[in-house]
Each structure stands twice: as structure tokens, then as C-alpha cells.
Amino acid sequence: MVCPNASFQADNNRGPPLGNTRRSGRVEPVSGWEWSCKFIRVRGSGGLVACAKSKSRPVFCALLIGLTATTAARAQPAPPDEPPPAALSKPPRLLHFVQATPPASLGGLTEAEVVLTIDVDEAGQVTAVAVAQSAGGPTGPELDRAAVDAARQFVFEPGEASGQPVPVRITYRYRFVLKPPPPPPPAPSVAANATAGPTVPLAGLVLRRGDRTPVPGVSVTVPLAPGDQRRAVTDQSGHFSFEALPVGTHPLTLRGSAIAAVDISVTLHEGKSLELTTFVDVKERYASTVRGRRVVVEAVEHTLVTEEIRRIPGTQGDTLKAVQNLPGVSRAPFGIGLLPVWGSAPEDTRVYVDGVNIPLLYHFGGLRSTVNSGMVQSLTFVPGAYQADHGLGLGGVVEVETRHPRSDGLHGYAAMDLLDGSLMLEGPLTRSLSFAVAGRRSWIDATLPLFTTSSLQLTPVYYDYQARLSWRPTPRDDLDVFFLGSDDRLKLVATVKDDALTAAVDSHTYFHRAIASWAHRFARGATLSITSSLGYDAPFGLGVQFGTVPTSVDQHALAYATRAVARWPLLPSLRLDGGVDFEGNRFVLDRAGSPSAVVDPVSGLGSSGVGASGGFGGSASGFAIDHLTLYTNNVAPFAAANWSGSLFGRPFTVTPQFRLQVISAAGYAGSDSAFAHTFVSPEPRLDLRLQTTARLAIKAAVGFYSQPPAPSSYSRDFGNPDLKSERDIQVVVGAEAELIAALHVQVDGFYKDLRDLVVPGVVPGGPLLVNDGQGRAYGGELLLRQQLARSFYGWASYTLSRSERRDHPGEGWHPFQFDQTHILTLLLSWVLPRGFQVGARYRYVTGNPSTPILGAYYDAAADRYAPITGTPYSSRLPAFNELDLRADKIFTFDRWRFSAFIDVQNVFRADNPEAVGYNFDYRVPHPITGLPLLPVLGIRGDF
Numbered sequence: 001m002v003c004p005n006a007s008f009q010a011d012n013n014r015g016p017p018l019g020n021t022r023r024s025g026r027v028e029p030v031s032g033w034e035w036s037c038k039f040i041r042v043r044g045s046g047g048l049v050a051c052a053k054s055k056s057r058p059v060f061c062a063l064l065i066g067l068t069a070t071t072a073a074r075a076q077p078a079p080p081d082e083p084p085p086a087a088l089s090k091p092p093r094l095l096h097f098v099q100a101t102p103p104a105s106l107g108g109l110t111e112a113e114v115v116l117t118i119d120v121d122e123a124g125q126v127t128a129v130a131v132a133q134s135a136g137g138p139t140g141p142e143l144d145r146a147a148v149d150a151a152r153q154f155v156f157e158p159g160e161a162s163g164q165p166v167p168v169r170i171t172y173r174y175r176f177v178l179k180p181p182p183p184p185p186p187a188p189s190v191a192a193n194a195t196a197g198p199t200v201p202l203a204g205l206v207l208r209r210g211d212r213t214p215v216p217g218v219s220v221t222v223p224l225a226p227g228d229q230r231r232a233v234t235d236q237s238g239h240f241s242f243e244a245l246p247v248g249t250h251p252l253t254l255r256g257s258a259i260a261a262v263d264i265s266v267t268l269h270e271g272k273s274l275e276l277t278t279f280v281d282v283k284e285r286y287a288s289t290v291r292g293r294r295v296v297v298e299a300v301e302h303t304l305v306t307e308e309i310r311r312i313p314g315t316q317g318d319t320l321k322a323v324q325n326l327p328g329v330s331r332a333p334f335g336i337g338l339l340p341v342w343g344s345a346p347e348d349t350r351v352y353v354d355g356v357n358i359p360l361l362y363h364f365g366g367l368r369s370t371v372n373s374g375m376v377q378s379l380t381f382v383p384g385a386y387q388a389d390h391g392l393g394l395g396g397v398v399e400v401e402t403r404h405p406r407s408d409g410l411h412g413y414a415a416m417d418l419l420d421g422s423l424m425l426e427g428p429l430t431r432s433l434s435f436a437v438a439g440r441r442s443w444i445d446a447t448l449p450l451f452t453t454s455s456l457q458l459t460p461v462y463y464d465y466q467a468r469l470s471w472r473p474t475p476r477d478d479l480d481v482f483f484l485g486s487d488d489r490l491k492l493v494a495t496v497k498d499d500a501l502t503a504a505v506d507s508h509t510y511f512h513r514a515i516a517s518w519a520h521r522f523a524r525g526a527t528l529s530i531t532s533s534l535g536y537d538a539p540f541g542l543g544v545q546f547g548t549v550p551t552s553v554d555q556h557a558l559a560y561a562t563r564a565v566a567r568w569p570l571l572p573s574l575r576l577d578g579g580v581d582f583e584g585n586r587f588v589l590d591r592a593g594s595p596s597a598v599v600d601p602v603s604g605l606g607s608s609g610v611g612a613s614g615g616f617g618g619s620a621s622g623f624a625i626d627h628l629t630l631y632t633n634n635v636a637p638f639a640a641a642n643w644s645g646s647l648f649g650r651p652f653t654v655t656p657q658f659r660l661q662v663i664s665a666a667g668y669a670g671s672d673s674a675f676a677h678t679f680v681s682p683e684p685r686l687d688l689r690l691q692t693t694a695r696l697a698i699k700a701a702v703g704f705y706s707q708p709p710a711p712s713s714y715s716r717d718f719g720n721p722d723l724k725s726e727r728d729i730q731v732v733v734g735a736e737a738e739l740i741a742a743l744h745v746q747v748d749g750f751y752k753d754l755r756d757l758v759v760p761g762v763v764p765g766g767p768l769l770v771n772d773g774q775g776r777a778y779g780g781e782l783l784l785r786q787q788l789a790r791s792f793y794g795w796a797s798y799t800l801s802r803s804e805r806r807d808h809p810g811e812g813w814h815p816f817q818f819d820q821t822h823i824l825t826l827l828l829s830w831v832l833p834r835g836f837q838v839g840a841r842y843r844y845v846t847g848n849p850s851t852p853i854l855g856a857y858y859d860a861a862a863d864r865y866a867p868i869t870g871t872p873y874s875s876r877l878p879a880f881n882e883l884d885l886r887a888d889k890i891f892t893f894d895r896w897r898f899s900a901f902i903d904v905q906n907v908f909r910a911d912n913p914e915a916v917g918y919n920f921d922y923r924v925p926h927p928i929t930g931l932p933l934l935p936v937l938g939i940r941g942d943f
Contacts, residue, residue: 040745053663060184092168093408095236102176103142111711112137114147114175122165122525123475132171143176166525166569199244200268202560204276206238208256209334210897211942214238214408215280218256218615228677244808252276258283267576279894313841313886313903319376320361320369323398325827327781327797328383328750331845333914334930337362340818341396342750343777343803349396349709354402354482355563356515357583358534361398363442363488364460365931367419370486372438374413374424375466377403383781385701385732385752388638388657388685389565389579394406394707394728394754402482404470405436417901419446420462432472439465459491465840478519485512513559513677534602535559540712551593555712558586578639589628591718626717630667632708636660646689663708663725679725681706687918692897697739701729709758713769720767729753742787759807775816777803779938794828815849816874822846837892840883847877847913856922865921877914880930883907896943 031104031704100905115133123745130149135143153575206215222245232240254262260281261473268274313650315321323329323339332338338346339361351361353371360370390397400824410427419442426436443464464486487510520528537557565579579669586665640657661683666676685703692698705728713719734748757773779801786794801823806810829839850868859866884905891898907913 014625024236035755042330072414077365079676090160092159092170093157093819095124095157096153100146100150100434102146103139109687110709112139112143112176114143114176114446115171116147116151118154118170120158120168120170120374121154121523122158122521124158125475126152126154126156127523128168133173135176161525161572164525165521167523169731180520185943198246198247201243201273202245202266202268202276203239203241203273204278206234206278206280208282209279209894210892211411212409213282214278215256215259215282216261216713218254218280221253221255223253226248239423248858248882251673254278254280256280271597281892286788298563300537307443313828313839313884316901318369318374319481320371320400321366322377322379323361324366324842325797325823325825325841326383327799327823328396329799329845330818332366332818333848334365337366338362338397339398341869342802343752343779343819344384344395344754344776345394345683345816345818347710348393349398350390350393350395351398351400352390353400353484353513354480354515354517355531355565356401356535356561357511357514357559359486359511359537359539360483360486360509361400363462363464363486364444364490367444368440368442368462368464370464371400371402372422372424372440372466373437375438375468377401384704384752385685385686385687385730388640388659388683388703389577389581389635391581391638391659391683391705392583392634392660392707394705394726401462402466404478404480405433405434405468407434411943413937413942415705415940418936421446431875434470435468436468437466438461446480460488461490462486462488476521478517479618480515480517481515483513484515485511491877507540508540509540511535514598526567528566530562530564530566532562533560545821553712554587554590557711560584573644574640576639577642577742578637580635580637582633582635584634585630585632585711587628587630587632587912589626589630589712589715591627591712591715592625592875624671624717626668626715628712629663630711630714630717632663632665632711634661634663635803636662641743650693651691653687653689657703659683665708665714666713667721669714669721673716673721674719675714677722677724678705679708681725683729696735696738698735698848699733701730701732704728705730709769714760718768720761720769722767722769723769724756724760726757726771727755734884744783744785744787746783746785749780750778757805759805762808772808774806775804775810776813777801777816777893789826791831792829794826795829796827797823799823799824817849817873818850819873820846829886835888837888837890839886841886842883843881845880849873849881850875850877852914852919853916853922867918867922877916878914881908881910882912896941898939898941901937903936903938905936906932909933 019401021283064784080879113133113136114135114345117128117130117132119128121127129148129150133145134140152624158165160166163606176631204220206218207213214234214237216238218238218240220234222242222244224230224246230245232242234240245268247268249265249267252264252266254264260280260283262280264278265272267277310320312325315325324331328342330343331342332340334344337360339349339351340346341349344399348734351358362369378399378401381396382402384398386397386614405426405428407428412423412425414423415421417791421439421443422438422440424436424438426434428434442461443459445459463670465484467483469481473479488508490505490507492505513533515531515533517531522528523911535558537559538555539557540555542552552644561583563579565577568576570576638657638659640655642653642655643674644651644653646652656900661681662678663681664678668672668674681704683704683706685701687699687701689697689699707728708725709719709723713723714721729752731751732748734746736744736746739745752775754773754775756771757775758769758771759773760807761767761770762774779799780803781799782797784794784796800821801819802821802874803819804811805812805816823846824844826842827839829837831837851872852875853867854870855868856865857868858864882905884903885907886901887905888899888901909932911927912930914930915928917926917928918924919926
């Protein structure tokens with residue numbers, strides 16, 4: 001059996017250094033005995049075997065090894081009582097080592113060996129230690145006990161398989177060797193006199209410059225004389241120590257694979273200990289922030305890197321805005337932050353924070369996300385064909401996972417730019433309890449008019465907040481309480497020339513959530529998480545003055561939800577996931593205005609406003625008042641089996657899933673009208689993935705989905721209380737490959753078949769909304785991404801798609817109002833020396849469909865002109881194109897970091913019409929343009 005090298009490197013944080021043993025932060029030579037490991041075996045989930053071999057040196061070879069190939073694992077089959085092999089993605093790492101205390105002699109022998117088997121659970125704790133082979137001889141029992149007692153006190157970073165902690169069995173061998181007594185010291189010399197005399201201790205802390213993060217695995221060396229060099233290694237908290245160094249001035253070197261080399265000198269004085277804090281520059285090793293530690297990987301799942309996201313031009317440093325640049329996402333009118341994905345309506349895409357649905361991901365205009373980026377641990381975007389743990393949406397899924405607050409001291413930041421100001425503070429309260437708070441408030445209502453020349457005048461005001469408490473009572477349990485909220489107020493005035501017409505909109509939208517979650521890690525990799533939430537929302541509050549008929553909409557909702565998910569690794573190649581997903585809501589709606597002028601409850605856009613027609617216009621005759629109280633309760637048990645095997649000799653994964661969605665709605669649509677409906681929707685889904693080569697994988701997915709109508713659609717006067725759920729079938733096929741190092745390409749094709757869509761009714765005197773609609777969306781997308789390498793990164797994303805609707809049986813197909821044939825995004829960024837970074841983003845998007853206005857007639861009852869429209873969505877607005885530029889400069893100090901940026905949107909000053917307005921008799925059209933040239937200056941300080 002061929003064994004990889006098992007030697008430790010003292011500066012790579014993989015374990016205790018050779019020739020030394022760590023004892024309470026001190027590093028001392030081991031005297032009298034020698035420990036060495038000859039063969040080491042690691043079994044992840046009872047499976048894969050690996051070994052290591054090292055020569056006899058004055059060391060205890062603790063563990064940490066490389067994994068052998070699968071053929072090597074088969075060379076030593078597991079005993080019958082163990083499960084079959086499974087690949088470890090990461091072996092366990094020793095965090096806390098306790099030295100064995102051997103007997104005074106070996107009974108006349110010069111060496112002895114003890115082979116131990118150690119079980120390490122998924123939390124890194126030693127659960128069992130057994131003697132696989134005794135040392136034998138008269139001192140064998142004593143050596144066995146010494147090795148077992150020491151191993152029981154070890155603490156590990158757990159091993160992982162497929163990115164998840166798993167139990168691991170480690171088999172290794174102690175070799176006790178009696179060392180000869182050290183030779184007498186040589187006669188004193190000039191060099192030796194340098195280390196003679198009084199000594200004092202030296203301790204220190206190594207922190208990353210800028211944010212004071214502890215840096216583990218740094219080798220700290222003090223050369224005293226030729227052949228006399230002292231060395232220590234920083235632990236997980238960044239600490240190192242020397243028990244005794246001679247008084248005087250000594251050079252100190254800090255080395256590590258992740259840091260820039262540091263050479264300093266220290267002066268030690270007699271009778272005074274020294275505590276030294278050293279700040280080092282750490283080489284960034286970027287971690288994914290658009291996909292976290294996911295147990296299940298979707299068929300289509302886009303990922304980016306933290307530093308790439310933070311400085312994308314046009315995002316103003318907002319991590320969550322990266323979703324708007326990914327393929328498959330259509331651009332919303334005025335960039336208002338909606339997410340139309342793969343030909344679906346914006347409201348069909350679901351947004352989750354820590355497993356809890358929230359109504360809005362972005363503030364007004366999509367300029368800021370409603371969750372502070374400093375609180376985000378990971379972001380996952382799935383444009384379609386998502387798995388059975390989510391439902392109630394015909395579009396995509398955005399999952400935001402917040403992070404645990406830092407526990408290594410008090411940290412935070414303050415930032416401000418022309419849009420808003422924000423701050424954050426986090427740190428430990430006790431050893432197991434930590435906190436984080438963040439807040440943001442806009443002042444764009446004062447700054448935006450300085451740059452706006454459009455006929456569309458906006459005065460938005462927004463704020464958001466987050467607060468989190470994280471408690472880890474045991475190594476197996478995490479308890480969290482998270483509060484978050486967002487508030488948006490918007491006033492909009494649209495004017496056209498020739499004293500034509502003025503439309504005024506006053507909107508107020510907000511949400512608040514309290515989330516409590518508990519996660520427990522069982523033995524052998526099983527996990528259980530339970531999350532409950534309570535919230536109060538105003539998903540849509542609107543006042544509209546258009547023409548002579550005012551319109552108002554006031555919505556409020558009490559939202560409550562519980563979600564439980566369990567995961568069981570039954571076999572190394574088979575995992576079973578299951579759980580229950582429940583969402584409930586008490587929804588209250590008050591609405592008044594013209595049925596034809598009010599905002600469309602399905603699309604959220606008005607027939608008389610910017611929406612279906614792509615312009616301002618429409619009839620506003622008649623007036624109605626409506627009140628709706630609605631109770632919705634949606635519950636869904638779900639299960640999925642993930643099996644990994646081999647097909648044609650290549651790795652193959654199949655994931656069959658099933659979700660049973662139960663949708664119920666009961667309410668009062670008026671003073672004397674009650675209704676209740678329950679719909680049961682079986683939703684089978686399937687994912688397939690085949691790794692055809694080391695660099696190429698092909699994949700496919702198919703699934704059934706259902707979605708309840710918008711709550712406001714159940715209105716008696718403005719909707720239909722007898723609506724049923726909408727349905728969808730989604731199919732995805734694709735491939736992804738690594739062309740060369742750091743260059744990734746992903747190609748996907750999709751098809752969606754939508755049924756029972758809610759559309760306006762056409763029967764005179766009948767309901768205003770019916771389930772007659774049918775839709776289809778199909779196309780393909782390409783993502784070519786260069787990850788950060790040689791100071792350059794960027795990507796090109798392109799979507800070619802077609803989304804069509806048929807409102808009623810027998811009618812022809814027409815483009816969907818968010819259909820965009822071509823969506824192109826090009827992004828380039830360069831990381832320059834001295835803390836500079838520059839980047840550019842270019843976007844080209846086909847204009848949205850619009851309904852032409854052919855003329856008008858005078859409506860005497862309403863005392864106004866009414867338009868005569870042509871074929872719905874038979875024309876398009878001009879294409880959108882925009883160039884954004886960004887430049888950053890970072891100043892890094894020892895204890896804090898300061899950064900400044902300028903982010904310029906729409907450098908071309910393109911008009912980019914978003915809609916068309918008309919004069920009073922619809923003879924003179926006037927384009928309603930989007931955001932103008934918008935330079936955003938910002939500064940930020942982190943500590």
C-alpha cells in the first residue's frame with residue numbers, strides 16, 4: 001500500500017509541529033520519549049481508508065493525512081460490521097492535543113507500539129477510543145492506558161463528506177522509543193553567553209490588519225544562537241507563547257502560507273513579561289457568498305465570490321444585488337428591484353431569509369437590498385426547477401443565510417454615500433453568546449432630484465434594521481433569535497408636456513420579522529433544524545391620483561410560519577431528507593377606486609399606470625369600494641433521497657423528490673360574502689447529474705409546482721373569491737465545465753408550461769379575474785465566468801428567451817409583459833496594487849412589450865378621453881443599454897480599515913424609456929425615461 005507523506009508543517013495550522021508538543025499555548029521539546037506514527041487510517045462514515053508514514057523523530061505524530069485513491073481504500077476492506085466506503089471531502093484536523101504520559105521504563109525494551117482506534121463525531125468530539133493492538137510486554141497495560149487517556153482528551157475539527165460534517169474513525173499507531181539522555185552542554189562560548197542569564201516569558205497575538213481577525217497557523221521563530229532556534233505556532237485564537245527567552249533584543253520572524261512575511265525585533269527586560277500584538281497582511285482566500293454550505297445542490301445554481309460581489313459596478317457595494325446580474329433574470333421597469341425569472345412574473349420568485357419568506361428583497365429602485373450585506377453568510381439563487389424543500393412559487397428561489405456574529409472581540413463598521421448611511425456592531429457577550437445589530441437610513445429623497453431631469457420625479461425614503469443573538473449551549477446545538485425589518489415610502493409625480501396630464505403616486509410598504517431557530521447535530525451526521533417566525537407586513541400600500549378618479553389600496557398582513565428539516569445519511573451513498581413547511585397569513589385589504597384604474601393585483605402594476613400597456617393611459621370610469629379579510633394556511637410535507645453511484649463508470653447522482661402541497665384560503669369578500677377553498681397539489685420532482693469527465697458535468701431536472709393566487713385577487717369587486725391555484729411544469733437540461741483553471745462555463749436550457757394563470761375576465765357582469773390563463777417560457781442561458789486570478793475577474797452572462805401568454809382558450813399567444821428576448825451583461829474588474837480596484841459593467845436588454853395606442857374617443861361619463869388600443873403587446877419599447885463604472889481605494893491600518901469608492905451609473909446618459917405617456921387626447925406620446933447619470937460617492941470604515 002502506498003502512503004502519502006504525513007509530515008506536519010509548523011506554519012500551515014494542520015497540527016502540532018514536529019519535534020514539539022503543545023501544552024497550554026507553550027511549545028516545548030519532548031524529553032525522554034519519542035513518539036512516531038507508522039500507519040494512519042481514516043474512515044469517513046465508516047468508509048474510505050487512507051494512510052501516512054513518517055520516519056522516527058522526537059515527535060508525537062498526532063494525525064492529519066492525505067487521502068489515498070479509491071483503489072487504495074479497496075486494498076484494505078472494512079470489517080464486516082462497518083458500512084461501505086464513502087469519500088471524505090476533508091479529513092479531521094486536530095485542534096487540541098494532550099500528550100500521553102508513558103511509564104518510567106519499557107521493562108528492558110527500547111521501544112513499544114500501541115495501535116488505537118478513535119471515533120470522532122460530526123462535532124469534532126472524541127466519542128470512543130479502543131486499543132486495536134496492545135503494546136504488549138510487562139508495561140503494555142500502562143502504555144495502553146496512557147495512550148487511551150490522552151486520546152480521549154483530543155478535540156478535532158470534524159471531517160467532512162460532501163461538504164457536511166460526518167463521523168470519522170481514525171486508526172493510528174503510537175511508537176514509544178526510549179531516547180538516550182542528552183549529551184552534556186558544551187563549554188560556554190560567546191554565542192552561548194547570548195542565551196545565558198535571566199529569562200522572561202514572551203506571549204503574543206497575531207491579528208489580520210484592518211479588522212483584527214485572529215490568524216491561526218502562523219510560525220513564530222526566535223533565533224537565539226547558531227543551532228538554537230525557538231519556534232511557536234499560533235492557535236485558533238491567534239495566540240502563541242514562549243515560556244522563557246533570554247533578556248535582551250531578539251529578531252522575531254512570522255511566516256505562513258496565508259500571510260505576508262513579517263520580520264520585527266523585540267526587547268525583553270528582566271523581571272517583565274511581554275505581551276506582543278502583531279498585525280499581518282493576510283492573502284485573501286475568497287469564499288463563496290452566493291452559495292453557502294448546502295446539502296442539496298440544485299440543477300441550476302449560480303455562484304459568485306465574496307470580493308467579486310462587493311465591488312460589482314452598479315451595486316454600490318451591496319452583496320445581494322448580484323442576483324440582478326445573473327443569467328435568466330429579466331430587468332424590471334425603472335430597475336425597481338423586481339425579479340422576473342425565466343419568463344415568470346416577479347411575484348412568482350420567492351425570497352427566504354434563514355428559511356423564512358420575506359415579501360421584498362430590495363428597497364425602492366433595487367438600489368439597496370433590505371438585508372444588510374454585513375449580516376449575510378451566503379446567498380443562493382436558483383432560477384427554476386428548485387427542489388422539494390421549497391414551494392408556493394412558479395419562478396425562482398433566492399435564499400439568504402445570515403451569519404453568526406463574530407466572537408473574537410468587538411467589531412463593526414460605519415458607511416455612508418449619496419444614497420444612504422449604515423452601521424453595524426457585533427461581538428461576544430459571553431463565551432457562548434454573541435450579538436450583532438445593524439441599521440440603515442436613506443437620504444436619496446434629497447440627492448436624487450439633483451441628478452434627475454426626467455418627467456418622472458421620485459422622492460423615496462427607506463430604512464431597514466437587523467438584530468441577532470446567537471447562543472451555542474453545546475457543541476451540537478445552535479440557538480438563534482433574529483429580528484429584521486424594512487420600510488419604504490415613495491412619492492412619484494409623472495408629468496407630460498402640453499399641460500397634458502399629471503399622475504401622482506404615494507406608496508408605503510414595510511415588513512417586520514422575528515425568527516427563532518434551533519439546529520441540532522446528531523451522531524453519524526444526522527441533523528435537525530426547526531425555524532419559526534412571526535411578522536407583520538404592509539405588502540402594498542398605495543394612493544394614486546390619475547385623471548379625475550382617485551384610487552387607494554391598503555394591505556396589511558400578520559404572517560406566521562414554521563419549518564422543520566431533518567437529514568439522515570442512511571448509507572455512505574444514500575441520504576434521506578424530509579420535513580414539513582408551513583406558512584400562514586391573516587390578510588386585510590381595503591381598496592377604493594375605478595376597477596379599471598386600480599393596480600392589477602396579479603402583476604402589481606396598473607392598467608392605467610406603468611404596466612400592461614407600457615404607458616400611462618386608460619379609462620377610469622366607475623368607482624367601487626371593497627374590503628377583504630383572508631386567512632391562508634399552506635402546509636407541505638416533503639421528502640427527498642439523494643443517491644450517489646456510478647453510471648458507465650462515471651460519478652452519477654440521482655435525487656427523486658416529492659412535495660405534497662396543501663393550499664387553503666378562507667375569508668370574507670365583503671360584508672355578507674364568505675368563502676373557503678382547499679387545494680391539494682402532488683408535486684414530484686427529479687434531479688440528475690453525471691460527471692462525464694473531471695472537468696465536465698451534464699445535468700437535468702423536471703418538477704411540478706403550484707402557487708396560490710395573490711391574496712388581493714380574492715376581492716369580490718376587484719377580483720374573484722373562487723380562484724384556484726396556478727400550476728407549472730419546469731424542465732431543465734444543461735452542462736457545466738471548467739475550461740481552464742479559474743474559468744468556468746455553464747449552459748442551461750429551460751422550458752416552462754404554466755396553467756390556470758389568473759387573468760382579467762371578459763364575461764360582462766362576471767368576475768374581474770379568472771383562471772383562464774396559459775403560459776409558456778423557453779430559452780437558454782450562458783454564463784462564462786473568470787474567477788479572481790492574476791488580479792482580474794469578470795463574467796459574461798447571456799439569456800435568449802421567449803415568454804408568451806394566452807389569456808383565454810381560443811385566443812392567440814402574445815408576449816408576456818416582462819418578455820425580454822436578449823439579456824446581456826458584461827462585467828470586468830481589476831484588482832490593482834496599493835489598494836486600488838476598478839471595474840466596468842455593461843448591460844443590453846431588449847425593451848419590454850407594450851400595447852400601442854391607436855387613437856382616443858371622448859368618454860362623456862368620465863369627462864375625459866379614453867384610448868383606443870391596438871393588439872396587446874404587439875410593439876416594444878426601445879432597448880435598454882447602460883454602462884456603469886466603479887473605482888475603489890482601500891486604506892488598511894493595524895486596527896481598522898477605511899475605503900472610498902465612486903460608482904457611476906449610466907455613463908452614456910442613455911434615456912432608456914421605461915414607458916410612454918400621452919397628452920390629454922392621446923395624440924402626442926412622451927417617453928418616460930429611467931434613472932439618469934447617477935454618480936454615487938461613498939466611504940466606509942471597518943474596525
